[in-house]
Amino acid sequence: MSDEANRTAFMEIKGRMIETTGKLKQVHNQMRNKEGENKCAYLTLEELRQLPDDTNTYKSIGRTFVLEPKSILMNEQEQKFKDSETAIAALQHTSNEYLEKQKAEVENNLTELLPQDPGLAQQIMSVTVM
Template sequence: MSDEANRAAFQEIKGRMIENTGKMKQVQNQMRNKEGEKKRAYLTLEELRQLPDNTNTYKSIGRTFVLEPKSVLMNEQEQRLKDSESAIAALQASKEYLEKQKAEVESNLAELLQQDPGLAQQIMSMSVM
């Protein structure tokens, strides 16, 4: 390949790597948020379980509190827990897919550099500037 074609290929690989890294960070942040939601739902459920069954509880809606039976809050927290778990599973699948894409991009870069060892020197001289 010509130098221009190699540089264009390198720029494409670099762009894919940057895009992949950004998506990976986004997925990791989403997973962290869902883990927090899951933990809050679990802890709230644990506290609600300690209350007698006929206890009325207060549910926060914005700045207002509404009196609700314990069972309603338990059902809501159980649903939040399930939703968080399913979201985490989906995000984990996305993360694994992105990791495979990253490995493929790295493989493409290694192949490109193997085909044209001079390209590595050009890349290094460009990054020094």
Template sequence: MADEANRNAFFEIQGRMIEATAKLKQVENQLRNKEKEKKRAYLTLEELKLCDDTNTYKSIGRTFVLEPKSVLMEEQEQKLKDSDTAIASLQTSKEYLEKQMAEIENNLRELLQQEPGLARQIMSMSV
């Protein structure tokens, strides 16, 4: 009876571990994308600062529309601010998920130390 409870506890912890790992990967991908977006906005903003008398165009789908330089610079600055905010939020989520993963690993380690026979059963199932 206790053996079955330990197996169920293991499978529950395993499910939580898989879920937390998937969420962590998703957050890391979102973080990478936001960092790319931020870098692109920064580089575009720097290019816009270089010259004063150049016509600037905004891409809208397949067409380009003449826009004042100030409007484009404001848009890029706003993208930078939005990216910074999103990156900070995603970083907080990542730290939380990493703590959650460490807690799940500790729970799993504790379960396997309490019941060494369970580790043998699990190893025989996976082979």
């Protein structure tokens, strides 16, 4: 391969690596948010379970609190808990795994490209060291 073709291939691989890494970070942030929602719903459920059935419970709607039966609040929290677990599983099994495979593929492409052009590897190292 010519020197210019190797540089072009490297720039393409570099762009794909940046894109894949960004998407992977976004998926991790979404998973972290859903885990927080999951924990909040779980803790709320645990507190509601400790209350007697005839206790007045209130639901927060913005800055307002509305009187709601305990059973309705528990059902809502259970649904939030289930929804967040489903979302976490979907993010883990589809997006995260796919992006991890993409990242590994890009890294393989890079490791295959560098031995073909030692000059390119030296240029990359000199740019990253500075």
